[in-house]
Amino acid sequence: MKRSEARAAVAAAYRGLGRRGLIVGSAGNVSLRTRKGMLITPSGGDPDRAGSADMVSVTLDGVVTSDGTPSSEWAMHAAIYHAKPAVGCVVHTHADACTALAALNQDLPAFHYMIASFGGNGVRCAPYATFGTSRLAHDAVEALAGRSACLLANHGMIVHGRGVEDTVARAVLLETLCRQYLLALSAGAPRILTSQEMADAHERFKTYGPRQRPTHPPG
């Protein structure tokens, strides 16, 4: 992908997440791995107005190599790229349902078989740490072990994927599942699928049609 195409792709994903209500104001960021590090949305950005030129190039060690100031969460994105060589895109948002569940400091359990699409039998919630810190970056990477998503306690969520499109789709799916789980919780005690039922779901996904087949987390 050319540099201009990468910039356009990150900006389009940022705007798309804004249109869907998953990023409100500056409460979220998108990055894409590049040859020299990553392209990331700017600090204090606004998805409604973001254009290609607003995206910021930064190395995984934090050296800014373009105009602009990178998102304050650049270190969290960089830590994920360091830890997971196959990851190409990271999305972080404060989407409503994800953040509501994260405020309860709860994992998202296997109340639905689609949880398997994130690579395990549940989506972990990383413990609370101050935004923009290396502690948060470290805890997020731990919570993402073997998974392509995690919640961040009293903060929001992270998903990663290979490219922009699959990662944005994963963000939408995680928000949908968190909303459905909270709805179920408000009506009673959801039954959690057994480990055998989830093993069957993981197995089934391996042979399901390409549009439905989840891509298990790279890295």
Ligand SMILES: [Zn+2]
């Ligand atoms: Zn955040």
